Amino acid sequence: MQTEHEAQRRQDAELVKMQQASALRKEEARRATEQKILEQMLQEKKEKAEIERETAKAKALAEGEGRAREAKLLEDYNKRMILERMSGEREKWIAAINTTFSHIQGGFTMLLTDRSKLLMGIGGVTALAAGVYTTREGAKVTWGYINRILGQPSLIRESSMPKFPLLRFNALKPTSASLSGGAGFENVILHPSLKRRIEHLARATANTKAHDAPFRNMMFYGPPGTGKTLVAREMARKSGLDYAMMTGGDVAPLGSEAVTKIHQIFDWAKKSRKGMLLFIDEADAFLCERNSTHMSEAQRSALNALLFRTGDQSRDIVLVLATNRPSDLDAAITDRIDEVIEFPLPGDEERFQLLRLYLNQYMLKEDDKGSLWGTLLNKQRQKIQVKDITDDLLREAARKINGFSGREIAKLMASVQAAVYGRPDCVLDPQLFMEVVEYKVAEHQQRIKLASEAAT
Numbered sequence: 001m002q003t004e005h006e007a008q009r010r011q012d013a014e015l016v017k018m019q020q021a022s023a024l025r026k027e028e029a030r031r032a033t034e035q036k037i038l039e040q041m042l043q044e045k046k047e048k049a050e051i052e053r054e055t056a057k058a059k060a061l062a063e064g065e066g067r068a069r070e071a072k073l074l075e076d077y078n079k080r081m082i083l084e085r086m087s088g089e090r091e092k093w094i095a096a097i098n099t100t101f102s103h104i105q106g107g108f109t110m111l112l113t114d115r116s117k118l119l120m121g122i123g124g125v126t127a128l129a130a131g132v133y134t135t136r137e138g139a140k141v142t143w144g145y146i147n148r149i150l151g152q153p154s155l156i157r158e159s160s161m162p163k164f165p166l167l168r169f170n171a172l173k174p175t176s177a178s179l180s181g182g183a184g185f186e187n188v189i190l191h192p193s194l195k196r197r198i199e200h201l202a203r204a205t206a207n208t209k210a211h212d213a214p215f216r217n218m219m220f221y222g223p224p225g226t227g228k229t230l231v232a233r234e235m236a237r238k239s240g241l242d243y244a245m246m247t248g249g250d251v252a253p254l255g256s257e258a259v260t261k262i263h264q265i266f267d268w269a270k271k272s273r274k275g276m277l278l279f280i281d282e283a284d285a286f287l288c289e290r291n292s293t294h295m296s297e298a299q300r301s302a303l304n305a306l307l308f309r310t311g312d313q314s315r316d317i318v319l320v321l322a323t324n325r326p327s328d329l330d331a332a333i334t335d336r337i338d339e340v341i342e343f344p345l346p347g348d349e350e351r352f353q354l355l356r357l358y359l360n361q362y363m364l365k366e367d368d369k370g371s372l373w374g375t376l377l378n379k380q381r382q383k384i385q386v387k388d389i390t391d392d393l394l395r396e397a398a399r400k401i402n403g404f405s406g407r408e409i410a411k412l413m414a415s416v417q418a419a420v421y422g423r424p425d426c427v428l429d430p431q432l433f434m435e436v437v438e439y440k441v442a443e444h445q446q447r448i449k450l451a452s453e454a455a456t
């Protein structure tokens with residue numbers, strides 16, 4: 001009985017085991033199926049996305065191809081149109097050219113066969129050419145004539161006379177002091193005796209015109225930069241005359257034209273109602289000794305023309321010659337000069353006064369009150385402050401710059417001004433002033449040394 005029972009129990013246990021194993025297998029199969037389904041779903045999803053991508057690509061490609069085909073068709077159409085238009089134009093032009101040539105050919109044939117028409121044709125062409133040529137040349141001659149009658153001669157570099165008389169206004173206005181005899185050459189620093197002589201000459205010149213007496217010609221000679229041009233300009237202003245300036249060096253390059261130009265100047269100068277002061281700077285450049293070997297034939301003729309025009313005492317023109325080498329001038333020229341004035345290098349006192357004049361002009365009175373632009377500029381510009389520049393200091397500087405010309409002194413003061421502008425505070429003090437003076441003195445000595453070396 002017990003063995004039966006035991007067997008039964010074993011059988012049951014066996015059954016339970018089998019049932020458990022079967023449940024386990026079922027569970028595993030279910031899990032595997034689930035996994036498979038999941039994988040399949042994923043695969044499907046992937047495939048779906050791939051299909052969509054491919055479809056989009058195919059769609060885009062189809063669209064692009066369509067557009068490209070359209071563009072190609074349009075381009076072909078345009079090309080065809082252009083070609084058609086071009087060939088149309090070409091045919092039109094060919095037809096036009098053919099027609100023109102056939103007309104010309106017909107015309108020529110007609111001209112060659114008909115003698116009277118041929119003569120008329122030749123006459124017409126000749127008349128047309130002559131007409132064009134005469135008009136062009138006529139205009140040139142007329143303009144030259146008007147220019148000669150009214151215009152300023154080309155040799156004149158600077159003048160108080162307007163270029164055309166209708167535009168008459170005075171660049172250099174005569175002062176009322178000129179005739180009354182109170183002529184003051186404020187901006188010209190000369191030795192007192194020389195200044196008196198110049199003032200006297202200016203008064204005499206003004207009165208000469210007033211009394212219709214003949215003018216006296218002058219010659220200014222002396223080293224460069226001593227005020228010859230300055231005085232000639234001031235003298236014209238103070239004496240109430242018109243003023244014109246030319247340079248001797250401009251005459252030589254004119255060659256054979258020089259004679260005409262010299263006559264032109266004298267004809268033009270005679271037109272001034274006030275009388276003309278004709279200033280010839282660097283006179284030795286073209287009025288030198290006629291026998292000199294380096295003088296050209298054209299220069300000699302120009303000199304002769306000037307001698308011819310100045311042979312008599314003139315009531316219209318005062319001739320003022322300036323030269324650094326008076327001994328080079330032709331004897332016939334010096335014979336026509338009534339007043340010979342020497343302009344020496346400034347002495348001690350004149351150098352001091354020149355320093356003061358230009359200190360005043362460049363640093364103390366630098367305001368340009370004349371123009372609105374000047375006033376506006378001055379508002380923005382930092383003003384120069386002059387500190388302790390006494391007369392004693394200026395006299396000491398004047399002693400140091402012995403041998404300087406008026407021009408060199410003006411330039412020295414311009415350098416001082418530049419040095420002051422180079423300082424942030426724009427102050428001119430004795431130290432800066434003397435520094436520039438010393439530097440300029442050394443520069444002057446160096447220049448003299450170089451010049452003497454070049455001369456030997």
Ligand SMILES: Nc1ncnc2c1ncn2[C@@H]1O[C@H](COP(=O)(O)OP(=O)(O)OP(=O)(O)O)[C@@H](O)[C@H]1O
Nearest residue numbers: 187188189190224225226227228229230406407410
């Ligand atoms: N005596 C002077 N008084 C005041 N300034 C002078 C004097 N001499 C020269 N100067 C200054 O030098 C400058 C040049 O002078 P200017 O042209 O009159 O000399 P110049 O004797 O004619 O020289 P050049 O022989 O080289 O032609 C003037 O514009 C002026 O600033």
